[in-house]
Amino acid sequence: MKKYLASLFDATANxxxxxxxxxxxxxxxxxxxxxxxxxxxxxxxxxxxxKNPREIATEIIDNLDYDSSIIEKIEIAGPGFINFSFxxxxxxxxxxxxDEAKSDFGKSKKHVGKRANVEFVSAxxxxxxxxxxxxxxIIGDTVANLLQWIGYDVDREYYFNNAGRQMRVLGxxxxxxxxxxxxxxxxFTDEYYQGxxxxxxxxxxxxxxxxxxxxxxDESIFKSKAEKEIFKxxxxxxxxxxxxxxxxxxxxxxxxxxxxxxxxxxxxxxxxSYKKDDAxxxxxxxxxxxxxxxxxxxxxxxxxxxxxxxxxxxxxxxxYNLIIDVFGSDHNATFPDVKAGIQALGYDAEKVDxxxxxxxxxxxxxxxxxxxxxxxxxxxxxxxxxxxxKDVVRYFFNMRSLxxxxxxxxxxxxxxSEENPVFYLQYAHARISSILRMTDEQKMNSSFxxxxxxxxxxxxxxxKMLHQFKDEVYxxxxxxxxxxxxxxxxxLATSFHKFYTDCRILGTEKxxxxxxxxxxxxxxxxxxxxxxxxxxxxxxxx
RNA sequence: GCACCCAUAGCUCAAUUGGAUAGAGUACCUGACUACGAAUCAGGCGGUUGGAGGUUCGAAUCCUCCUGGGUGUACCA
Numbered sequence: 176m177k178k179y180l181a182s183l184f185d186a187t188a189n190x191x192x193x194x195x196x197x198x199x200x201x202x203x204x205x206x207x208x209x210x211x212x213x214x215x216x217x218x219x220x221x222x223x224x225x226k227n228p229r230e231i232a233t234e235i236i237d238n239l240d241y242d243s244s245i246i247e248k249i250e251i252a253g254p255g256f257i258n259f260s261f262x263x264x265x266x267x268x269x270x271x272x273x274d275e276a277k278s279d280f281g282k283s284k285k286h287v288g289k290r291a292n293v294e295f296v297s298a299x300x301x302x303x304x305x306x307x308x309x310x311x312x313i314i315g316d317t318v319a320n321l322l323q324w325i326g327y328d329v330d331r332e333y334y335f336n337n338a339g340r341q342m343r344v345l346g347x348x349x350x351x352x353x354x355x356x357x358x359x360x361x362x363f364t365d366e367y368y369q370g371x372x373x374x375x376x377x378x379x380x381x382x383x384x385x386x387x388x389x390x391x392x393d394e395s396i397f398k399s400k401a402e403k404e405i406f407k408x409x410x411x412x413x414x415x416x417x418x419x420x421x422x423x424x425x426x427x428x429x430x431x432x433x434x435x436x437x438x439x440x441x442x443x444x445x446x447x448s449y450k451k452d453d454a455x456x457x458x459x460x461x462x463x464x465x466x467x468x469x470x471x472x473x474x475x476x477x478x479x480x481x482x483x484x485x486x487x488x489x490x491x492x493x494x495y496n497l498i499i500d501v502f503g504s505d506h507n508a509t510f511p512d513v514k515a516g517i518q519a520l521g522y523d524a525e526k527v528d529x530x531x532x533x534x535x536x537x538x539x540x541x542x543x544x545x546x547x548x549x550x551x552x553x554x555x556x557x558x559x560x561x562x563x564x565k566d567v568v569r570y571f572f573n574m575r576s577l578x579x580x581x582x583x584x585x586x587x588x589x590x591x592s593e594e595n596p597v598f599y600l601q602y603a604h605a606r607i608s609s610i611l612r613m614t615d616e617q618k619m620n621s622s623f624x625x626x627x628x629x630x631x632x633x634x635x636x637x638x639k640m641l642h643q644f645k646d647e648v649y650x651x652x653x654x655x656x657x658x659x660x661x662x663x664x665x666x667l668a669t670s671f672h673k674f675y676t677d678c679r680i681l682g683t684e685k686x687x688x689x690x691x692x693x694x695x696x697x698x699x700x701x702x703x704x705x706x707x708x709x710x711x712x713x714x715x716x717x
Numbered sequence: 718g719c720a721c722c723c724a725u726a727g728c729u730c731a732a733u734u735g736g737a738u739a740g741a742g743u744a745c746c747u748g749a750c751u752a753c754g755a756a757u758c759a760g761g762c763g764g765u766u767g768g769a770g771g772u773u774c775g776a777a778u779c780c781u782c783c784u785g786g787g788u789g790u791a792c793c794a
Contacts, residue, residue: 202733215736218774228774231722253737254774289746299794305757362731454792465720472792479794507721508789533722534787575730578722580787582729587743595756602756613753650733662731665741672757681753717756 176261176642177201183239186705188236192425193220200305203643210250210258211639217255248666266638267626267690273641273697274623281648281704286326292490294321296413296420296499297334300405301345301371304412304556305505310535310581312556313572313710314657316418318530320708321652321660327497331419334486336403336426346398353397357386372654375406390412412557417566417710424489425480434485435477441520442470462515479509484516491522498527499655507531530655532577538584554585563588566711570597573709574661600702601714603668607699608715610680614692617681621696622689629690633677637670637698644701648708657709664705670699 180201186196186410217232224231232251239249241410248260256386275279295315298308302361307464319329336342336359348367352374367373380388380400413420426544429435439455442448447458453473457480470481495501498508510529518524537544537554544554560568575581587595614620629638643663651659666683680691703713 200738202731204737205732206737209737213737221774256737321732336794341794386764452792456792469792474792476792478792504722504788506789506794509794511721531722579730580723581741587729597744598756602754606754610753646733654734658731659733662741669741672773673759675753676758679753691726705753717754 176265177646179245179265180212180214180259180551183241186240187238188233191235192226193224194235195545203320203639204258209252209256210248210260212261213256213258215256216259217251231255239716263627263630263635263638266635266642267629269558269641270626270693270697271623273700274693277700278704278707280322280700281644283325283645283649283651286322287329289496290494291322291327291329291499292332292493292495293322293329293499294332294334294490295319296409297408297617299336299339299341300402300409301341302368302371302405303408305535305553306556306559306583307553307558308534309416309556310532310572311335311501311503312413312416312418313569315579316416316534317569317573317657318499318501318652318655319708320710321648321657322497324648324708325652328335330421330495331421332424333415333420334424335428337398338427342398342402342649343394345373345401346394348373348586349380349397349401350391350394353380353388356381357389359389360529371609372405372408373401376401379404389588409559410443411429411553411633412560415557415560416568424630426486428487429482429489434489435481438481438520439471444465447519456518457512459515464515465512468512470474476595479665480516481510483509483513484520487513487517487527488520488522491517491526501527501532502529504531504533528655530577533580535572535581535583538582538586540586555636559585566601567595567597568571569710570600570661574656576656576658582589594622597711598717600664600668600706600711601717604699604702604706604713605669605672605715605717607702610695611699614680614688619680619685619692620684620689621692622690623693625686626690626693628687629694631678631707633670633674635690637667637674637694638672640667641697641701660705660708664702664709667698667702671695671702674698 184194184199188197197220199214199216201212201214203570204210215715217235218227220226220231221228230256236249236257237249241249245262245265246259248258250260252258276282293315296304296308296312298304304312318330319331321330344366345368348363351361351363353365355363356374356377377397380397386663391397402501410420439448442457447461448455448470449458450456454469455471456467456468457470459465468480469478471477487498502510514529515522515525517527556568562585571583571588572581629635640715644667647659647663651657674694678691680688680695683691706713
């Protein structure tokens with residue numbers, strides 16, 4: 176619909192000077208009776224032309240060279256909106272288009288040939304992923320899906336650091352549990368990782384090495400065992416959610432490959448760093464930020480900023496056109512420094528988009544559950560997935576906008592009932608499968624020959640919803656808003672259920688029945704495609 | 718103190734990025750299965766969009782101030 180109107184306006188711009196180089200925004204009115212698409216262009220032009228918006232609208236319409244078999248009606252309404260209504264003949268074409276494209280329907284080629292890197296999860300391997308990481312994981316993976324739908328070649332990347340203090344403590348924790356298992360009395364204070372998994376890893380070491388490690392004086396062998404085991408578990412957890420990383424990027428390689436030194440040298444050459452109190456500072460104030468920050472501590476250890484800058488530069492050098500980081504709101508202060516740093520080194524920081532999502536609050540039995548990894552007071556992502564299933568986890572984390580503090584109600588998620596919105600969508604899909612099984616048995620076919628018979632309100636609404644899908648995908652993708660897809664699908668499912676109750680197929684006159692089967696089928700395709708973006712399955716039976 | 722985010726129906730959240738009468742779900746109250754799945758549909762109840770100003774044809778959305786929450790504010794990541 177938009178495509179056709181956009182081309183009309185382009186053509187009209189040749190006749191009306193003031194429409195040139197204006198982007199005409201077409202939107203779906205949220206009020207029934209205001210047409211199928213609407214534009215506010217006339218109101219936007221009032222200042223420039225010093226004319227009444229309704230006059231401008233009239234002039235534009237008079238110069239629109241439209242096909243009356245496609246557009247049924249054009250109206251000027253309210254203060255100066257131009258509302259367009261489309262014909263059934265045009266609306267119903269979508270059914271045919273969907274059938275042609277099938278699982279590709281909704282995809283766009285706008286960004287074909289471009290590469291994107293989506294970095295997400297990126298939890299250091301100090302313990303199992305928690306429900307908190309779940310939101311990060313699902314958002315990252317779904318945004319990656321969306322980018323693929325608009326043509327990007329996408330890599331999913333996990334960045335980790337196995338060198339810091341946390342990891343040393345992890346190694347020591349395992350070492351202590353190991354000693355404990357072999358009968359030594361240890362003082363396991365609460366600075367150590369308290370989780371049960373530490374004991375399990377220690378047990379593995381006992382099984383493998385017996386008591387031979389008792390005299391190890393440093394924790395490194397314990398640390399590397401822990402890291403290996405924990406990563407194995409993290410990957411399994413992600414797999415349970417259908418998430419597959421293309422690349423695990425170890426921060427350590429930045430040091431080994433000299434990338435850190437190279438960045439340090441560049442900052443020095445550009446006179447952007449200086450020594451003060453034995454530490455090396457980055458002149459962020461010169462780059463427009465609030466204050467200078469330390470990049471190498473007086474101990475000689477870099478702060479997180481330095482490797483982060485070096486890491487992002489590798490992303491540029493690896494040829495990505497779009498670089499996305501997914502962070503929790505606790506990181507919101509860190510990325511301006513990093514962005515300023517890479518910009519200063521001559522890279523286009525505009526290509527880096529940081530998605531900040533707000534924290535998840537877990538609600539169980541109506542109460543807030545507080546969590547901490549070190550204190551082992553948490554619900555793991557795996558436990559959650561096991562309890563409610565992949566589809567529910569993915570849907571729940573996708574259904575709200577990033578900026579909203581998400582309440583994850585475990586009891587609601589567990590309910591396999593009408594209160595759980597996932598099932599509403601899946602039910603619509605399964606219901607269509609059921610219809611198709613039924614019509615198949617009765618040797619009824621779908622047909623595109625008489626689609627203009629689809630003329631009831633429910634049928635027309637459903638077709639309009641189908642028309643919106645492609646825009647919805649594009650819009651969600653470029654704005655990184657997966658929740659829009661979830662909202663759209665709920666609306667689509669509602670339109671379908673309404674159609675189902677109003678418009679029968681069995682026992683209806685043959686031509687109309689065939690057209691309705693075609694409509695149901697195309698609806699099913701769109702539901703399935705939408706769910707696949709979210710990573711939720713579309714069952715044929717429930 | 719400062720910075721970023723948030724505040725919308727009893728509850729959980731939307732609102733096409735400044736558009737028309739602010740919408741869904743849930744809860745509560747009605748009604749609809751002897752023909753395609755009632756995990757559904759229809760109707761009702763529910764709002765000064767935290768408060769006060771401002772900007773303009775038009776504000777939940779932008780600006781200022783206030784109130785109340787979240788997250789940071791390190792030579793932690």
